[in-house]
Amino acid sequence: MSFDKYKTLIEEDDVVILYLNPNSMYAIKVKTNVVDKLGKTVDNVFQTTYGALKVKDLIGTEFGSKVTLSKGWAYVLHPTPELWTLTLPHRTQIIYTPDISMIILQLELRPGSVIVESGTGSGSLTHALARSVRPTGHVYTFDFHEQRVSVAQEEFSAHGLGAVVTSRHRDVCKQGFGEELTGRADAVFLDLPHPWLVIEHAIRTIKDSGGRFCSFSPCIEQVQKTCETLHAEGFTDIETMECLRREYCVQNRSFPLALTDKDDSGPKVHTMPCMILPANMPGHTGYLTCATLPPVWSRTQRQPAQNSTNPPGETPPQ
Numbered sequence: 235m236s237f238d239k240y241k242t243l244i245e246e247d248d249v250v251i252l253y254l255n256p257n258s259m260y261a262i263k264v265k266t267n268v269v270d271k272l273g274k275t276v277d278n279v280f281q282t283t284y285g286a287l288k289v290k291d292l293i294g295t296e297f298g299s300k301v302t303l304s305k306g307w308a309y310v311l312h313p314t315p316e317l318w319t320l321t322l323p324h325r326t327q328i329i330y331t332p333d334i335s336m337i338i339l340q341l342e343l344r345p346g347s348v349i350v351e352s353g354t355g356s357g358s359l360t361h362a363l364a365r366s367v368r369p370t371g372h373v374y375t376f377d378f379h380e381q382r383v384s385v386a387q388e389e390f391s392a393h394g395l396g397a398v399v400t401s402r403h404r405d406v407c408k409q410g411f412g413e414e415l416t417g418r419a420d421a422v423f424l425d426l427p428h429p430w431l432v433i434e435h436a437i438r439t440i441k442d443s444g445g446r447f448c449s450f451s452p453c454i455e456q457v458q459k460t461c462e463t464l465h466a467e468g469f470t471d472i473e474t475m476e477c478l479r480r481e482y483c484v485q486n487r488s489f490p491l492a493l494t495d496k497d498d499s500g501p502k503v504h505t506m507p508c509m510i511l512p513a514n515m516p517g518h519t520g521y522l523t524c525a526t527l528p529p530v531w532s533r534t535q536r537q538p539a540q541n542s543t544n545p546p547g548e549t550p551p552q
Contacts, residue, residue, distance in 0.1 A: 236297075236313055237361070238394030244292050244310065249393065251311040251321060254284060261313065261321035263392075266290040284308065313393075315362040325382055326355035329425065329450060332477040333519055334362045340524040341421040341446045343367055350419045350439055352376040352406045352426060354386045359423070364390075364398045372398060374415060378405045410435035417441055424449040429456065429523075430463040437467060437527060444529040452520045460523050468533045469525035476521055483508045 236248040244250055244264055252260045260282070266289070268278045278289040285304030295301065297312040311317060316331050329337070337359065343349060343366040354360060354377040363373045377383045380403045387401040404412070407428060411419075422436040422445070429449040436447055447469065451457050457474050464472050482505045527533075 236394070237318075240312060242296055244295050244297060246293055247392075249313050249318075250292060250297070251313055251317045252280070252282070252287065253309040253311050254282060258283065259317065259321050261318065262289060262292075264289055264292050266293070282308070315358075315365055318361050319358045322356055322358060324356055325385065326353075328356045328358035330358070330519065332479055333450065333522065334359055336475070336477050336522055337423060337448055337450070338362060338366050340448050340522065341423060343371075343421065346370045347420045348372050348374070348418055350374045350376075350411055350415060350422045350436075352411075352424055352432065353378065354382060354401055355425065357386050357389060359425070360386070360390070360399060360401075361393070361395070363423075364395045368395075368398045372400065374400050374402065374411070374419075376402050376404045376406050376411065378403070406435060407431040411439045415439050419445060421446040421448070423447075427456070430459045433460070433463045433467055433469075440527050442530045444527050446524065446526060448522060448524045450520045450522055452518075454521065457521045457523055464523070464525045469527055471526040472523070473525070474521050474523045476518065478517070481508050482506065 236244075236250070246264055246266065248264045250262050250264060252262050254260075260280070262280055265278050267275050270276050280287045280289055282303060284306030287301065287303050287308070292301065292310060295310060297310060299310055300307055301310055315334070319328065319331055319334070322328070341347075341349065343363065345367060347367045348371055349363050349367060351360060351363060351373060352375070354375040357375075360373060360375050363375075367373060375386070377386070383401050383403040387396075387399075390396055390399040390401060402412075407426070410432075416438050418441065419436075419439045420441060422439060424432055424436070424447075426432060426449070429451060433447075440447075447464070449460055451460065461472055461474065484503065484505050486503055
């Protein structure tokens with residue numbers, strides 16, 4: 235399968251990205267025949283604004299080739315996590331590439347890492363995590379919605395990621411990540427409404443040698459509760475950030491006064507932020523809260539809660 239490794243030629247059952255223009259891309263599974271609404275087996279024909287494509291004609295074609303449509307042409311690209319994020323079927327809201335790249339950086343992922351993720355959603359982030367930790371690492375991804383978990387696991391297997399990604403149905407807020415993952419994770423990522431409820435479970439899952447934590451939250455109130463809990467549980471290097479993209483335009487402009495040479499009054503090339511924001515330019519998506527769980531031997535022991543019957547400053551009875 236084409237997600238598992240890079241290759242040259244398109245084969246049956248591969249996923250390809252049909253590129254028409256920057257705002258029009260489609261993920262297509264290469265199948266010679268499909269079953270129509272009447273239950274009949276027919277040729278697989280994909281319709282676009284530039285005409286139809288006979289999908290079987292892609293078999294044996296090189297990735298990156300220019301292909302002919304009935305009213306134009308397009309390119310067939312090798313799938314990547316970034317292109318999949320732009321073309322995947324949305325089952326939930328997804329995390330996009332600017333945030334994904336920062337998440338992978340902050341979690342310090344590398345081949346061989348074990349990462350625990352909750353929730354799976356549409357699998358946008360999971361594909362990028364799998365690429366970062368393969369071939370010897372693993373991604374354990376959880377979601378409370380049973381049907382989404384089933385669809386996601388089928389998708390990961392179809393993309394050749396079944397050996398790297400395990401999708402499980404579980405409400406981690408109540409049940410945690412399971413005893414089988416205790417002390418196995420290098421990092422934990424949470425995309426949940428109440429991430430602070432899972433921090434205690436994350437501590438049990440992260441290795442005794444320590445690891446990284448990251449949560450994605452759209453609201454600052456969620457961030458506040460998460461940071462308070464992280465601090466109380468002994469995490470260090472707690473940091474919250476926001477990824478915002480800003481595009482610049484390159485233009486030729488003439489200035490009434492030359493900046494350097496008085497005789498040089500011709501047009502100058504300069505850059506400036508675009509005055510009109512592109513329609514596809516995202517604003518706020520969410521806050522990323524990252525932290526480090528120190529090794530077991532160096533963690534500060536939490537003090538027991540003070541007995542309300544004792545005067546302030548006195549040690550509770552043992």
